[in-house]
Amino acid sequence: MSPQFQQARWSEPLLSELGTPGERGYVPTAPEAEIAAHAPDPLAAIPPAFRRSTPPRLPQVAQPQLLRHFYRLSQETLGNDVAVDFGLGTCTMKYSPKVNEHLVRMPEVQDLHPAQHEDTVQGILEVLWRLEQMLCAISGLDRFTLQPPSGSAAVYTNASIVRAYHASRGEGEQRDEIISSVFSHPCDQSGPWSAGFKVVELYPGPNGYPELDALKAALSNRTAGIVITNPEDTGIYNPHIAEFTRLVHEAGGLCVYDQANANGILGIARAREAGFDLCHFNMHKTFSSPHNGMGPAMGASGVKEELARFLPAPVVEKRGDRFELDWNRPESIGKIRSFVGNAQIAVRSYAWILALGPDGIREVAETAVLNANYLATRLREVPGMSQPFPTSNTPIEQFRWSLEALREETGVGSADISRNLADYGFQPVFGSHHPFIVPEPLTPEASESFSKEDIDAWADAMIDIAKRAQADADDVLEGPYRNACRRIDAAALDDPERWVPTSRVERAKGAVTGD
Amino acid sequence: MPHPYIPNSAPEVRREMLDAIGVDSVEDLYRPIPSELRFQGRLPLEEGIPEEGRLRRHVEGILRRNTATTDVLSFLGAGCYQHEVPAVCDEINRRGEFVTSYAGDVYGDHGRLQALWEFQDVFAELIEMDVVTTPNYDWSTAAAMCLRSSVMLTGRKRVLVPAALLLDRRLVFQDYLAHDVQVDEIPFDEATGLLDLAALRSAIGDDVAAVYVEYPNALGVIEHQAAEAVEIAHEHGAMAVVGADPSGLGVLASPGSLGADFAVGDLQPLGMHMSYGGGLSGYIGCRNDPEVIESLPVFIFAKTDTLAPGQHGFGYLNFDRTHYVKRGEGSQNGGTTTALWAITAAAYLGLHGPEGMRELGEGLLQRTRYAADRIGALPGVTAPRFTGASLKEFVVTYDAHDVATVDAALRERGIFGGKDLSVDFPSLGRSSLWAVTEVHTKDDIDRLVATLGEVLA
Numbered sequence: 001m002s003p004q005f006q007q008a009r010w011s012e013p014l015l016s017e018l019g020t021p022g023e024r025g026y027v028p029t030a031p032e033a034e035i036a037a038h039a040p041d042p043l044a045a046i047p048p049a050f051r052r053s054t055p056p057r058l059p060q061v062a063q064p065q066l067l068r069h070f071y072r073l074s075q076e077t078l079g080n081d082v083a084v085d086f087g088l089g090t091c092t093m094k095y096s097p098k099v100n101e102h103l104v105r106m107p108e109v110q111d112l113h114p115a116q117h118e119d120t121v122q123g124i125l126e127v128l129w130r131l132e133q134m135l136c137a138i139s140g141l142d143r144f145t146l147q148p149p150s151g152s153a154a155v156y157t158n159a160s161i162v163r164a165y166h167a168s169r170g171e172g173e174q175r176d177e178i179i180s181s182v183f184s185h186p187c188d189q190s191g192p193w194s195a196g197f198k199v200v201e202l203y204p205g206p207n208g209y210p211e212l213d214a215l216k217a218a219l220s221n222r223t224a225g226i227v228i229t230n231p232e233d234t235g236i237y238n239p240h241i242a243e244f245t246r247l248v249h250e251a252g253g254l255c256v257y258d259q260a261n262a263n264g265i266l267g268i269a270r271a272r273e274a275g276f277d278l279c280h281f282n283m284h285k286t287f288s289s290p291h292n293g294m295g296p297a298m299g300a301s302g303v304k305e306e307l308a309r310f311l312p313a314p315v316v317e318k319r320g321d322r323f324e325l326d327w328n329r330p331e332s333i334g335k336i337r338s339f340v341g342n343a344q345i346a347v348r349s350y351a352w353i354l355a356l357g358p359d360g361i362r363e364v365a366e367t368a369v370l371n372a373n374y375l376a377t378r379l380r381e382v383p384g385m386s387q388p389f390p391t392s393n394t395p396i397e398q399f400r401w402s403l404e405a406l407r408e409e410t411g412v413g414s415a416d417i418s419r420n421l422a423d424y425g426f427q428p429v430f431g432s433h434h435p436f437i438v439p440e441p442l443t444p445e446a447s448e449s450f451s452k453e454d455i456d457a458w459a460d461a462m463i464d465i466a467k468r469a470q471a472d473a474d475d476v477l478e479g480p481y482r483n484a485c486r487r488i489d490a491a492a493l494d495d496p497e498r499w500v501p502t503s504r505v506e507r508a509k510g511a512v513t514g515d
Numbered sequence: 516m517p518h519p520y521i522p523n524s525a526p527e528v529r530r531e532m533l534d535a536i537g538v539d540s541v542e543d544l545y546r547p548i549p550s551e552l553r554f555q556g557r558l559p560l561e562e563g564i565p566e567e568g569r570l571r572r573h574v575e576g577i578l579r580r581n582t583a584t585t586d587v588l589s590f591l592g593a594g595c596y597q598h599e600v601p602a603v604c605d606e607i608n609r610r611g612e613f614v615t616s617y618a619g620d621v622y623g624d625h626g627r628l629q630a631l632w633e634f635q636d637v638f639a640e641l642i643e644m645d646v647v648t649t650p651n652y653d654w655s656t657a658a659a660m661c662l663r664s665s666v667m668l669t670g671r672k673r674v675l676v677p678a679a680l681l682l683d684r685r686l687v688f689q690d691y692l693a694h695d696v697q698v699d700e701i702p703f704d705e706a707t708g709l710l711d712l713a714a715l716r717s718a719i720g721d722d723v724a725a726v727y728v729e730y731p732n733a734l735g736v737i738e739h740q741a742a743e744a745v746e747i748a749h750e751h752g753a754m755a756v757v758g759a760d761p762s763g764l765g766v767l768a769s770p771g772s773l774g775a776d777f778a779v780g781d782l783q784p785l786g787m788h789m790s791y792g793g794g795l796s797g798y799i800g801c802r803n804d805p806e807v808i809e810s811l812p813v814f815i816f817a818k819t820d821t822l823a824p825g826q827h828g829f830g831y832l833n834f835d836r837t838h839y840v841k842r843g844e845g846s847q848n849g850g851t852t853t854a855l856w857a858i859t860a861a862a863y864l865g866l867h868g869p870e871g872m873r874e875l876g877e878g879l880l881q882r883t884r885y886a887a888d889r890i891g892a893l894p895g896v897t898a899p900r901f902t903g904a905s906l907k908e909f910v911v912t913y914d915a916h917d918v919a920t921v922d923a924a925l926r927e928r929g930i931f932g933g934k935d936l937s938v939d940f941p942s943l944g945r946s947s948l949w950a951v952t953e954v955h956t957k958d959d960i961d962r963l964v965a966t967l968g969e970v971l972a
Contacts, residue, residue: 011826012626015633015865016640025866026601028875031882032957039884042877043766045904050739050768055869057640066865067603070858074610076626078619081611091617095520099567101609103574104790107583113591114792115934116582117926123580124791130577137559149652152838152850160690180843187850189843190812194663196694199843237547267558269548284851288520291617293627294649294814294854296793313686327938334690338594338653338683339792351574352520357563360518366541367521373544374532394544422622430618434840451522452532478822484625486821488828493817496805499832500818501632501646502639505803 005425007483008075016503018069019061026063076484077293078427084454086375087421087429089398089443090185090233092261092285097355100288100348109347114339118324124343125323129316131300131350138361139259139279140272141302145311146283147341151260152187154280154299155227157312158256159195160333161278161303162225164310165254168331175224175252181210183232186433188258192227204437208389209238215247225254230274231264233433233443234388235372235395245275254278254307260299262286263447264369264396267362271302278303287349298345312336367448369396371455375446376401378459383466384409388438398445400438403466407440412469412476414440417462420476422483424461518565584789588959589931592908592950593733594654594681594781595789598762599953601866604786608859617851621830628829631854632816634861641764641864641872642778643771644800649814650853654781655684657797658727658758659691661777663847664810665725665754672696674725675718675753677710679703679732682939696724708736708901708910712743719751729758729780730767733939735908735948736901737767745774761785761798761860762879762952763906765872770800777801784952786863787856796856809836812849878953879907882960886951887911889964895971900946907952910936913945916971922947924970930963 030036043051059066078085085093104110112121132144148154159178166175178192181202189199200218205211209232226248231237238244245255257271257279263286271279283289283298291297303311313332314325325340356364372395379385384406387393407413418428432441446455469476478487492498500506517524523532529541538544545553564570584597591597608614616627635647651657662674676688678700688698699718702711710728719726726748730738738744745755757775759767762784770778778800787794801807808815817832838846867875887909891898900910911933913921918935925932933949940946951960 012629014629014636014827015861016636018865019868024868024870025603026863026871028599028867028871028878029953029956030874031878031885031953035881035885035957035960038888039881042880042884045880045884046737046767047739049742050737052764052766052768053772056643056765056769056872058637058868058872059865060868060870061865063603063866066862067606069865070603070607070630070862071610073626073630074607074612076624076629077612077616078623079612079615080617081615083623085615085617085619085623087623088617088619093615093617096615097520099571101614103571103578105609106575106578107585108578108581110788110790110794111583111585111597112581112791113584113589113597113789113931114595115591115593116584116589116931117922120582120926120931121791123578126577126580127574134560140554149656149853150851152848153652156848163694178843186839186842187848190838190841190846190848193843193846194691194848197843201843231547239547239549242549242552265548268545268554269552270554273552273554290614291851292853292855293613293616293624293631293858294618295652295851296796296853296855297851312690334688334693335655335683335686336690337687338655338681338795342793343791344793347574347578351570354561354564354573355520355567355570356518356565358558358560360521360563360565361558361560363518363521363524367523369544370523370529370532370536370541373536373538377536394547396544396547418620419622427619427623434842448521448523452528454522480622483622485622485826485828486823488621488830489820490830492819493830494833494835496803501803501815501832502636504636504639504645506818508645508803 005482009484010072010076012069012072015059015069018059018065021060023060023062025061025066083425083427084450084458085427086444086446086450087427089430089445090261092263092445092447094288094447095449096288096290097352100351103351104344104347109344122323125316127350128346129318129323131346134353135281135300135302138266139302140270141279142305143308143311144300144302145315146298146300146346147312147336148299148301149337149342150295150297151282151299152191153336154301155187155191155258156194157301157336158278158280159192159197161307161310162254163195164333165307166224175222177222178224179218179226181228181232182437183234184229185258185260188227197224208234208236208393212240212243215244219247219251223251223253225256227256227258229258231396233400235397235399236389236393237396241274260285261397264365266365268365277307283345283349288352289345289348296342298342364448371446371448371450372397372399375444375455378455379462382462383470398443400432400441400443402438403440403442406466406469410469410473412473414442416476417465420465420479421461423480426458426461587929587931588963590933590949590951591931593934593948594683595792595795596784596950596952597789597954598784600786600788601863603866604859604862607862608855613855613858621828628816630858630861632818632829634857635816637861637864638798639800641761642800643769644778645803646801646808648799648811650782650857651797651799651813652852653795653797654758654779655687657779657799658756659687660847661756661779661799662692662725662727666696667810668806669724669754671722671724673699673723674727675699675701675723676727677701677703677732679708679734681733706902708734708903709740710738710744712740715744715747719747721751723751723753725754725756727756731760731906731908734901734910735905736903737906742773760906763876766876782856782860785860787859796853808833812838812847813852875953882951882955883907883909886960889960890967893968893971908948908950910946911949916945918945918947921970925966928966930966
């Protein structure tokens with residue numbers, strides 16, 4: 001094991017356990033005496049039954065202790081700034097430039113109200129408009145909305161647009177099926193389901209991607225469209241994708257491209273040339289906005305011109321030198337979220353694309369593909385590692401391989417290996433979305449932000465853990481050891497009798513059992 | 516020139532990596548993509564700006580065309596509010612470890628998971644609900660998700676919502692529900708601004724999945740009949756979704772105490788900058804009922820033990836209920852939402868404690884009373900328009916003046932007036948919704964009143 005790494009382990013008490021009754025960490029500005037005198041009983045207008053009867057059971061802690069607590073928790077978090085995080089395949093962990101963090105903290109971004117008059121927000125509207133132009137160039141599609149606050153919200157948005165399109169043609173009732181693939185992201189099924197569709201999933205053929213015949217069998221006059229990634233989770237690019245989109249169009253459906261992660265094909269291949277009508281990009285994946293520990297985020301949804309009338313309101317229009325929000329959209333699907341979306345994310349992604357330009361963007365893609373393939377090459381050295389599907393496939397972006405052989409040999413599976421990466425200062429590696437078609441899966445993704453040294457160090461750690469598993473399985477099964485917490489009792493997470501989402505639940509259980 | 520964001524630019528390193536892979540060039544790695552699908556040429560983008568200084572000047576130049584609310588006097592609210600942001604909240608949510616983390620698991624992100632669990636834990640005390648989830652995108656989407664859950668849990672296809680609803684909220688419900696759920700609006704009383712309970716009683720039936728109420732409502736009125744609405748829902752086997760602005764909950768009855776099945780609202784007032792709407796975060800609370808939890812796709816973290824005695828560990832509560840596992844078979848859409856704001860809200864509540872939240876709520880009530888009365892004393896103005904109590908917003912109606920014209924005149928004098936309601940509520944005539952919070956001093960309010968008086972004269 002690496003002698004160098006030891007994560008902070010503060011064994012912090014819970015927030016609710018901090019402080020002492022009577023302490024406090026903040027004093028909100030009190031109203032002046034004249035205001036207080038005007039309304040001496042602040043609650044006078046509130047019916048007694050609607051007043052809070054008992055003060056909330058919140059912590060009572062002074063500022064230094066509270067700040068220290070959260071700083072320590074941050075130190076027990078392997079964000080990409082402090083750790084090589086290409087374990088999160090399909091998530092495109094990459095460098096989020098610090099200058100962009102400074103930009104979004106300008107008062108002219110963070111202190112804007114979303115209902116300000118347009119004259120006072122020309123700058124942010126211009127950024128939204130410029131980012132839309134950039135995404136049109138990168139995808140080949142015609143219009144984008146930046147309102148969806150995540151990738152899955154963008155897929156959902158696109159599914160809603162598909163629904164509105166067929167409804168506008170009088171086929172809304174009939175076309176109630178969306179086709180997706182099992183190696184596409186789960187939101188490519190749950191998004192359409194939430195928008196009211198039945199979902200038909202295609203399974204991979206021998207090459208790792210769905211066969212044309214499987215698609216043909218799924219198509220009918222009920223087909224509303226297809227929602228699919230390419231390359232899929234496996235990193236395998238479906239070379240027949242243009243044939244897929246042609247067949248779906250022939251059947252009367254629309255084609256939706258999930259490009260949450262488009263990192264390996266920026267400037268290389270676009271949605272338009274592959275025949276897609278809609279697509280989306282995650283600004284917090286491919287376009288460098290930080291992931292914020294699971295949001296806020298942005299999924300930008302793009303459409304061809306003929307579908308633009310269905311986009312959620314408002315859209316940003318440029319009229320002369322002025323930027324305006326167009327709310328007059330009678331055929332719009334409605335809204336995906338309040339206001340225009342997470343505008344600060346647009347600032348970051350705009351600045352990132354601008355910093356790179358057309359050549360830099362292409363270098364991002366080429367470096368990502370180079371890194372992915374170099375990583376794959378190194379991982380062939382891991383004992384018990386195998387590549388499902390034809391080994392001639394060169395991964396684009398992430399790739400999904402298997403430790404089944406190691407599991408059979410040692411009893412140590414991919415989840416065990418993954419967990420132990422935390423002992424080497426790496427974020428554990430993502431296995432697979434469900435279902436686990438590839439046994440004992442691992443899905444790493446080395447974006448352009450990682451150096452050869454980073455990749456080598458990660459591959460060396462993987463090799464080391466696998467060798468340790470061969471030598472002493474229990475050593476790995478009980479790991480990790482040098483991170484912030486030891487192996488958890490996971491059964492308590494799934495058992496309603498035992499799970500503890502809050503202290504209130506814990507107290508209620510205690511009251512029942514008399515603890 | 517190597518780009519500062521991209522390592523592995525040195526030709527010898529690239530060569531070494533290509534040799535190890537066994538190909539001549541990166542182009543060889545793109546073999547799986549058929550040539551007819553390859554994009555030919557250079558993307559039509561502006562030339563890159565690799566120099567940080569030049570990039571910064573350029574982007575700042577664009578953004579400086581905005582006017583920040585901190586440079587004027589703003590009374591805009593309507594779903595996004597100018598509250599005090601404690602410096603500690605800003606410090607915590609700029610920590611790179613949190614900002615650049617993502618879906619890392621139990622063993623890499625122990626601290627992030629503890630912080631998110633702590634959010635659930637302290638927020639549950641504020642709303643008095645046993646379970647709190649990782650927040651959804653905003654109040655509107657949190658409400659829509661819980662209404663959809665109610666539809667899934669009851670098998671019924673009609674929901675009742677107040678007519679006193681922000682337009683944004685109405686449009687989110689339209690998209691998220693209306694394709695297969697009937698969304699009926701319950702009118703408000705024209706004098707009080709409160710829900711018309713008689714109308715609710717006549718609209719409800721055994722086909723109703725849920726009743727939604729919120730306080731304050733879109734007219735700024737504290738819906739103090741929420742408990743009655745919950746009871747009416749429950750009498751008909753419907754679920755009750757209750758929305759509440761958390762900034763009032765130090766002094767107002769909590770959704771849990773009102774009998775809510777689901778509690779929703781926005782965390783933005785609790786330490787988030789407005790960021791043109793980017794600070795929103797929709798909390799969700801529910802009962803500790805496995806079936807109810809099953810219907811929600813948002814993450815919930817649970818506290819558990821580890822191999823080290825006495826150590827806390829944290830993990831995903833019933834991950835199998837999420838869309839990551841159910842895919843297209845009965846799960847709502849989940850995914851990345853607003854975790855960083857949950858951590859921030861936990862810090863905010865920890866800083867304020869029960870006393871701070873009480874003082875915040877009382878101060879809001881007092882300032883709003885003062886501002887509404889002062890504005891209402893101006894000739895040609897009715898304020899507050901409704902007699903129902905306000906937390907931090909109230910409707911102002913002009914007898915003769917057009918809202919947009921008054922707003923333009925105020926803007927010239929450095930004041931952003933309330934949100935024009937002519938689109939959201941045309942029936943209210945020349946009305947606007949004004950928000951007053953702890954960022955406003957007496958001098959601010961007095962200056963507004965004097966200026967508004969001049970403009971209306």
